[in-house]
Amino acid sequence: xxxxxxxxxxxxxPAMGDxxxxxxxxxxxRASVPGADILVTPELSLIGYPPEDLVLKPAxxxxxxxxxxxxxxxxADGGPALLVGTTHRDAAGLHNGYVLLADxxxxxxxxxxxxxxxxxxxxxxxxxxxxxxxxIPFKGVRLGIPICEDMWTPPVCGHLKDRGAELLLVxxxxxYELGKEDRRLALARARAAETGLSLLYVNRSGxxxxxxxxxxxxxxxxxxxxxxxxxxxxxxxxxxxxVRGEGxxxxxxxxxxxxxxxxxxxxxxxxxxxxxxxRFPGVVLGLSGGIDSALSAAVAVDALGADRVWCVMxxxxxxxxESLDDAAACARMMxxxxxxxxxxxxxxxxxxxxxxxxxxxxxxxxxxxxQSRLRMVALMGLSNTFGHMLLTTGNKSEMSVGYATIYxxxxxxxxxxxxxxxxxxFQLSRWRNExxxxxxxxxxxxxxxxxxxxxxxxxxxxxxxxxxxxxxxxDILDPILHALVEEELSAADIAARGHxxxxxxxxxxxLYVAEYKRRQAPPGVKIxxxxxxxxxxxxxxxxxxxS
Numbered sequence: 001x002x003x004x005x006x007x008x009x010x011x012x013x014p015a016m017g018d019x020x021x022x023x024x025x026x027x028x029x030r031a032s033v034p035g036a037d038i039l040v041t042p043e044l045s046l047i048g049y050p051p052e053d054l055v056l057k058p059a060x061x062x063x064x065x066x067x068x069x070x071x072x073x074x075x076a077d078g079g080p081a082l083l084v085g086t087t088h089r090d091a092a093g094l095h096n097g098y099v100l101l102a103d104x105x106x107x108x109x110x111x112x113x114x115x116x117x118x119x120x121x122x123x124x125x126x127x128x129x130x131x132x133x134x135x136i137p138f139k140g141v142r143l144g145i146p147i148c149e150d151m152w153t154p155p156v157c158g159h160l161k162d163r164g165a166e167l168l169l170v171x172x173x174x175x176y177e178l179g180k181e182d183r184r185l186a187l188a189r190a191r192a193a194e195t196g197l198s199l200l201y202v203n204r205s206g207x208x209x210x211x212x213x214x215x216x217x218x219x220x221x222x223x224x225x226x227x228x229x230x231x232x233x234x235x236x237x238x239x240x241x242x243v244r245g246e247g248x249x250x251x252x253x254x255x256x257x258x259x260x261x262x263x264x265x266x267x268x269x270x271x272x273x274x275x276x277x278x279r280f281p282g283v284v285l286g287l288s289g290g291i292d293s294a295l296s297a298a299v300a301v302d303a304l305g306a307d308r309v310w311c312v313m314x315x316x317x318x319x320x321x322e323s324l325d326d327a328a329a330c331a332r333m334m335x336x337x338x339x340x341x342x343x344x345x346x347x348x349x350x351x352x353x354x355x356x357x358x359x360x361x362x363x364x365x366x367x368x369x370x371q372s373r374l375r376m377v378a379l380m381g382l383s384n385t386f387g388h389m390l391l392t393t394g395n396k397s398e399m400s401v402g403y404a405t406i407y408x409x410x411x412x413x414x415x416x417x418x419x420x421x422x423x424x425x426f427q428l429s430r431w432r433n434e435x436x437x438x439x440x441x442x443x444x445x446x447x448x449x450x451x452x453x454x455x456x457x458x459x460x461x462x463x464x465x466x467x468x469x470x471x472x473x474x475d476i477l478d479p480i481l482h483a484l485v486e487e488e489l490s491a492a493d494i495a496a497r498g499h500x501x502x503x504x505x506x507x508x509x510x511l512y513v514a515e516y517k518r519r520q521a522p523p524g525v526k527i528x529x530x531x532x533x534x535x536x537x538x539x540x541x542x543x544x545x546x547s
Contacts, residue, residue: 002139003244008036008080009228011215011236013206015277016048017060023067026084027074027323029237031056036080036239037139042171042204043112043148044085044096049173049204050211055094055126061087068099068106076104081108081138083145085171093128098145098171100136100186108136112147113156120175120211120534121149122527132156135165141244144197148172151191151201161195167242168192168199176214176266178452178528181256184216189224196222197246205235210523210533212266216256223246227363229253233265234440260431261438263424263527264299268439269415270525272303274414275389284388286409287330287338289323290457292417294330294448295429296393299416301447302440306335310388313340314375316347318462322455329449334442346374372408380411389413392522397422399521400481401507401531402514403471410521418524419531421481422457422474429453472503480507486530491547505547516540 010029014022023046025033030039046064054060064086075081079273081102086110088097094116100108111130115123133156135142144165150156151170162166168191185202188540192199198221205215218238228251230236233537241249257265275283283300287293287425293311300309313327324340350370358366374391383390396419398404417425430453437442457467457474471477480499483489485506491508495501518532519540530536 002037002141004237005037005139005141005167006035006237007200007242007243008033008039008237009200009202009219009230010039010041010045011202011205011217011230011234012041012045013204013213013235014042014045014048015271016051016208017054018048019028019046019060019063019067022046022048023071027071030074030080030082032237033239034079036103038081040083040169040171040202041085042202043098043173044087044473045171045204046084046086048208049085050121050123050208051126052122053126055087058442061089061094068101072101072105075101076265081107083169083171083362085147092130094121094126095130096127096147097130098147100143102138108138109133110136110145110147112150114149114153116149119529132159135163136159142166144168146170146191148174148456151199152187154191154194157191157195161197163379165195165197165242168195168197170199170201172201172203172217173213174203175211175526176262177291177526178263181214181216185218185220185226188218188220192220192222193224198222198242200240200242200248205233205269207525209274209448210270210526210531212267212270212351212525214262219248219251222470226253227251229256232257232262233269241522243456255370257438261435262430263420264302264428264432264437265525267441267525268303268437269454271299271391271416274523275304275308278389280387280389280413280547282310282388283391284310284312284379284382284386285393286379287311287327289326289330289452291425291429291448291452292395293393294326294452295425295432296331296391296416297334297336298429298432298442298447301334301336301442302437305441306443309334309336310382310386311336311338312379313338314343314378314381316341316343316371316461318371318465322451330447330452333445333449334447341378343371343374343378346377347371356426364462368459369405369408371461372405372459376408376411383413391415393417394521395420395425396421396532397471397474397481399518400485400514401471401477401510402517403467404517406517406520410517412522415522415524417501418479418521419527421478423478426453426474472507476503480504481511484508484511485536486528491545501547505545508547510543512538512542515542522527
């Protein structure tokens with residue numbers, strides 16, 4: 001019986017469906033900690049998380065079983081055992097499982113009991129829940145392994161304690177959202193206190209489509225002491241010693257990101273992995289001289305490097321010299337390529353083409369939107385020709401109220417600002433001008449002129465246009481939107497906070513009628529609790545109003 005276990009916590013970034021590469025990464029991690037007793041990997045570390053309907057393919061499940069057998073065989077060398085997240089089939093169905101590989105074989109299996117089916121999660125669609133899990137013996141220590149959601153409520157950990165578990169190892173695929181790190185730590189401390197057991201929480205890092213995973217794995221002892229903490233966002237591998245009767249001994253502790261830094265890193269990591277794993281050579285985007293495109297370009301440069309970011313200015317007769325100068329300054333400060341392609345020939349051709357069809361009808365809105373759509377035609381042409389992914393630049397405030405042109409500025413492959421309200425765009429732009437993110441590949445110092453942040457926002461689709469011609473100022477609009485979207489409050493509840501009831505009613509109507517546009521928007525990084533996409537699923541045809 002071992003009185004001490006040296007546990008290697010492997011905070012990995014598995015690639016969805018790349019089973020061989022993920023298995024190789026686990027084995028490389030194992031080889032780098034020869035003195036460890038066991039290596040703990042995140043939830044579904046072999047498959048990727050969340051796998052969605054991919055796991056309904058029998059061929060994938062069979063391939064996973066083959067990789068598990070390959071990794072198990074490696075453990076016959078007497079080195080560290082492995083705890084690996086993978087699918088598991090039995091008579092009850094397909095499970096989100098976790099296997100202990102030791103001494104050349106599968107030495108233990110446990111199954112996720114509580115399957116989350118809220119927010120971004122829909123595991124009940126593809127997995128069957130397992131029974132309340134039993135501890136797995138390893139070197140005389142009874143390991144309790146609650147998988148991710150199994151830790152968020154007391155029953156599973158309590159059952160494991162009752163069945164003799166001496167230590168809780170919690171594999172996770174826990175996506176990032178603002179404030180979630182504090183909730184994880186609070187829940188882990190609660191489970192440790194309730195059971196009297198030390199707890200190791202191992203989360204994954206990296207991006208998977210709209211979701212990003214912030215890592216931040218940690219170890220706590222029963223009285224709540226934080227004994228080790230892995231870095232945010234990076235892959236990491238740390239050995240932590242657990243001693244019977246003592247718990248975890250002190251290990252490395254990294255500091256968490258600041259509020260603005262964590263949001264910026266979420267966008268950076270999401271874009272980096274989306275572009276890299278979909279094998280794009282880089283990104284192309286329209287750089288207008290405004291704050292949204294400037295911040296999008298800055299995130300892209302920090303994620304990919306300036307040589308993989310191609311900015312294009314697409315001026316019309318309404319584009320001001322100030323915008324031209326600001327776009328050029330942004331590109332210069334970031335060190336990325338900037339080309340200019342006038343859309344005026346296209347505008348003239350479209351006006352001529354549609355003249356008879358529009359005869360006698362108001363044309364102003366159609367002509368404004370045509371400019372936005374012509375810009376996307378040009379940018380998609382560059383994307384098709386050179387292979388760069390088109391990065392779109394709309395923010396959550398615009399997406400909420402439909403202040404965006406479908407098949408125009410909404411077109412693209414990915415959007416790092418999709419879950420950022422406009423006020424947060426201003427906040428992060430100021431932060432990036434004063435700070436270089438730890439993982440950033442971009443320059444030190446400012447990345448955009450201060451004027452880009454301070455000037456009134458405008459789409460420049462007509463003379464003297466400003467956003468606040470059509471919308472309330474963003475410092476009024478954004479709190480209303482937050483209350484409608486994140487908090488699901490009624491118009492009356494929002495008005496009771498001091499907002500004009502007529503303004504609230506108008507914004508609520510705009511939010512609902514723009515649903516069809518959001519359904520056709522590209523994916524983007526989830527930041528808050530209710531992103532447009534996986535979190536918030538509203539009907540397009542919807543007559544309900546609270547005002």
